[in-house]
Amino acid sequence: MKKLSSVVCMVISFLFFHTAIAQSSANTGLAFETPWVRASAPGQKNGAGYVQIQNKSNQTDRLISATTENIGRVELHTIINENGVAKMRQVQGIEVPAGSGATLAPGGFHIMFMGLTEPFKAGELVPVTLRFEKAGEIKINFEIKPATYNPPAAGQNAAHKH
Ligand SMILES: [Cu+2]
Numbered sequence: 583m584k585k586l587s588s589v590v591c592m593v594i595s596f597l598f599f600h601t602a603i604a605q606s607s608a609n610t611g612l613a614f615e616t617p618w619v620r621a622s623a624p625g626q627k628n629g630a631g632y633v634q635i636q637n638k639s640n641q642t643d644r645l646i647s648a649t650t651e652n653i654g655r656v657e658l659h660t661i662i663n664e665n666g667v668a669k670m671r672q673v674q675g676i677e678v679p680a681g682s683g684a685t686l687a688p689g690g691f692h693i694m695f696m697g698l699t700e701p702f703k704a705g706e707l708v709p710v711t712l713r714f715e716k717a718g719e720i721k722i723n724f725e726i727k728p729a730t731y732n733p734p735a736a737g738q739n740a741a742h743k744h
Contacts, residue, residue: 610717611639612678617724619708620731622701629702630659631693631710631724632733636683644715645676645684648693650708655696661689670694678714687733704728 617633637643648656659670668689676691678684686692693710702708708724 610643610714610720611641612637612643612714612717612720614720614722616733617710617722618727618731618733619695619702619724621704621726621729622698623729624701626701627696627698629695629698630688631695631708632686632688633693633722633724634683634685634687635678637678637680640680641716642680643678643717645678645712646674646715647713648710649713650695650710652700653695653698656710657694657696658691659694660691675715702726 613636615634615636617631619629619631622629631648635645645658648658650656657672658674658676660673660676661668662671663669672694673691676684676686684691695708704726706726708726710722710724712720712722714720
């Protein structure tokens with residue numbers, strides 16, 4: 583009898599697992615507005631990606647990682663103010679609240695592309711796979727803007743240096 587109940591347990595967890603997969607591949611309710619990175623300055627090995635994530639669903643989600651094919655390391659970062667000095671810090675995730683969303687913008691959260699093998703060239707695209715706790719993997723293209731580009735709705739434009 584004990585054996586049977588553990589088999590039943592396995593079947594049930596198997597069913598739950600598959601239900602979860604199906605939900606994440608369905609319409610996620612997430613929308614992405616103007617994903618962009620700035621063109622690299624000469625010799626620059628890192629770049630930051632910004633995007634406005636809208637969550638139109640009634641479930642709070644969380645961006646947990648980002649990857650891209652040709653760049654070795656991609657991290658999620660924020661900027662904190664330590665004694666008047668803006669410093670970047672890696673974060674384990676970025677919350678995307680239900681009914682609103684999350685803003686990745688200069689001076690705050692960003693996706694950090696590290697150790698670029700080729701510079702970001704204005705006009706090209708960086709294909710990125712975003713991984714969310716609930717929505718799963720979503721691929722979006724970040725547009726490379728000219729080095730002089732400043733988004734119209736940017737907050738304070740903190741120095742961005744490694
Ligand atoms: Cu950073």
